[in-house]
Amino acid sequence: MSIIKLDQNTINHIAAGEVIDRPSSIVKELVENSIDANATNISVEIKDGGISLIRITDNGDGIEEGDIKLAFERHSTSKIKDTVDLASISSLGFRGEALSSIAAVCQVELITKTKDAMTGYRYRIEGDEEKAFEEIGAPDGTTFIVRNIFFNTPARRKFLKTASTESGYISEIIEKIALSHPEISFTFINNGKTRIYTPGNCNLKDTIYSIYGKEITDNLVEVNYKDENIEISGFAGKAIISKGNRSNENYFINGRYIKSEIISKAIEEGYKFILMQHKYPFTVINFNIDNKYIDVNVHPSKMELRFCNAPEIYPVIVETVKDALTEKENIIDAKIDDEKQVEKKIDRKPEPFETKRNKVEVKEEIKPEKVSNKPKVNYENIKPKKDEEVHEQMTYDFLSEEARPKHKIIGQVFETYWIVEYEDEMFIIDQHAAHEKVNFERLMKRFENNDISSQTLTQPIILNLSMKDANIVEQYLDNFNEIGFVIEPFQGTDFAVRAVPSELYTLDSEDVLMDIIDSFTAEIGSMVPNIITEKIMSMSCKAAIKGNTKISFAEADALIDELLSCENPYNCPHGRPTIIKMSKEELEKKFKRIV
Ligand code: ADP
């Protein structure tokens, strides 16, 4: 067989296969181009999963008339000039391959105008064939309309999935890119319906809220760290919003959405102490790493990059994540404090990038108006004092197996709190929060092991529901059943509860079941199914613990035993603390025995 040199058209087709494999890769490339063009507003509209139409509009720099055709040629880019530039890339694109690849396999229309030009231009190119080039009135910025992906390569079109699956991929890409650029407002419209809108107000929490909703946003802790090699910022989700897969692990390097096994592993390692096996966290974390450590030139579509200082930054990521979570998940220190001092602490806002060691405490739990009420108790989080060791001692002493026999259960106050003396400290355990936590973890473990058991009620409970509540119950019936409820439609809008989860034997009255249903709010509709199940689980555990109950010493002993064996004994599933502590020294100071 003789050797021939391939013609440009064939070369472009082969190259296009590397960059463009489905509609979502077109969206990714074009949105990244808009970001590189300094857009502050980017809208993506698709039809039929992007297979028949993708329209991307930005208010960025636009393309000059003389550059338009060139932009569609292979390896033509305005972003780098030579290998020197390649070593310090700050733009998302640099290969100059996307437009030529898209034009090789789609019908493309471009409308663009720069700020300085009098008019805009319209250019049409289909399967590398130029169709039109003309002046046109247009706003500043660029619009790409991409029609009929793989119209000239039907074999590749067959590999596409259904429109709804393809639009799911697109939605996911836009979510990740929007999270990595809170300074840009993104809109995503699928078949005429707006699916994503982010405000572009530079506030990452607002961006998270607009994508994931209230439940997730309410359960975040801030992550902040900075040294000479790396700057880490963003949010880490509390254990309650973890998931059974990694799809909510969002992280970015220098504004670039990437996949990295090392970063993923480091984040999960940092979470190990609060997450159960096969649970993955919610995170939105930005890593700023000096470009000299990074090689983005890995593969056009794999979203991977290499960084040469991975061994050094791995432990930093682990510790930063752990630190952020520790502050919120820990036992709470009940310090009786000066009122003014408390308020001063609350007023203090965190600086954008404070170093880990100087990190400022964010007092989210305490609202200033509550603090001014008497008694003046400052429920301050235990923080690592000078080093990690002190903190480890404080939390795991008390909780270790060796420590357990030395616990002295003093008694119960207000039919709610159990006081336990251990060495030089007094621990106060909220019986209800503890019960809730123990039940929740028990139920969760059974759920994860597919080992849910139900207790049949001798007499079914009939729930007389309003139309609205009946709709809710019907809609989430599967989630209820998954954790051991047996609920069936009865008559009209009534439902019969025939069994309840075995752990929650106290759930045998209409009252407590109604509590669960009442706590359903509109926001639950925006949650993903497994969060809904978890939410029902946590609500059930809360409902199961009603009223002040007197329990015996032996029962308290057993409860404490079980609490301390929980994966995270410090908080109830709703984030309230289960244990607080006060040191002997603190008491002695109060009684002025010592100064
Ligand atoms: P790359 O992004 O790697 O440079 P592309 O093929 O994606 O390559 O784009 C080629 C060039 O077209 C870019 O370098 C840029 O100059 C120009 N371009 C593409 N999209 C836009 C846009 N939305 N706004 C302004 N310029 C754009």
Ligand code: MG
């Ligand atoms: Mg590009």
